[in-house]
Amino acid sequence: MRGMLLVSMLIGWSAVAHAALTDADAKKACEEFSIVKADQMRTVESGNPDQAGYEWNGRNGTPLTCLVDRASGTVVGVKVASGGVVSAERLRAMNKENDQLSQAKKTGDYSQQVASTKALITRDLKDPASAQFRELTMVDAGMMVLCGEINAKNSYGAYVGFKRFYSASMGDLKAIEGGKDDFVFQQMWPTMCGKPGVKVR
Numbered sequence: 099m100r101g102m103l104l105v106s107m108l109i110g111w112s113a114v115a116h117a118a119l120t121d122a123d124a125k126k127a128c129e130e131f132s133i134v135k136a137d138q139m140r141t142v143e144s145g146n147p148d149q150a151g152y153e154w155n156g157r158n159g160t161p162l163t164c165l166v167d168r169a170s171g172t173v174v175g176v177k178v179a180s181g182g183v184v185s186a187e188r189l190r191a192m193n194k195e196n197d198q199l200s201q202a203k204k205t206g207d208y209s210q211q212v213a214s215t216k217a218l219i220t221r222d223l224k225d226p227a228s229a230q231f232r233e234l235t236m237v238d239a240g241m242m243v244l245c246g247e248i249n250a251k252n253s254y255g256a257y258v259g260f261k262r263f264y265s266a267s268m269g270d271l272k273a274i275e276g277g278k279d280d281f282v283f284q285q286m287w288p289t290m291c292g293k294p295g296v297k298v299r
Contacts, residue, residue, distance in 0.1 A: 119150060119168045127173050128152050128164035131189050139164070149174060199242045208236050208298045215244040215265045219272055225251040232260065237295035241266050244298075245291035248274060264290040 125136035132139065134154045142163060144151030150166045163177040175183040184192075195211075202208045212234065220226040234246035243266040252258050264287065265272035271290070273283045 119166065119171050121150070121152075123171055124150050124166040125152050125164075127166055127171060131164060131173065131176050131186070131193075132162075133157060144177075151177075202236075202242075206296065208296065211236070211242065212244060212298050219244075219248065219263055219265045219274070220250070223250045224253045225255075228257070230257075230260075234298045235291070235295035236298050237291055237293050239266070239290050239293060241271075243271075243290045245295065262287065262291075266290065 121141060122136070125139050128139060129136050132154055133156065139152040139154050142151045142153045144163065144165050146165070148168055150168055152164045152166070153161050154164075156162045160179045162179075165174040165177060165183065166172065167174050173186045175185040176189060177183050198210060202211060216229070216231065220229045223229060228251040230249040232247050232249075234244065237243045237245050243264050245264045246262070247260040248263050249257050249260040261275040262283075263272070263274040273279065273286065275283055275287075277283065
């Protein structure tokens, strides 16, 4: 009897929590991550009873779904066409990076982007502090990409020689020539780094 009472209380609490979230409030929260206004979003099934879903078409026409926690009214993330979810924290970081890049384009000062990208590209090296760079270029390939050449010491303390690299989208797309996925690197290099860019240091 006590167990049934507890279940009834939990169900009642859940219903109240879910009812507290209005579509208008949830859509407004989603505007931070959308290219459309709240009134242009469609209410859809999120696939999770604890989350509300609001869909719109991205710049290339691909549907994107903003996921909002029903209890707190906060954005959990955005579901992409592949079914993966990009977290709200990650999206805010990407938006911040895009704002910084837009400012850098206006001023021609990419020093902040270059410094952070160097840190990302050297993070997995045997000796990150030994890294040397040359021929650095910021390329607009639909996203801003840092292209160039890198040289660093191996586990024996010897420099391995300069190799091409690219890094974009906060390090989500990064590769150094000659790695285990070198075939992919060779295919991607013309797309990522084939256009003329801005020389940086």
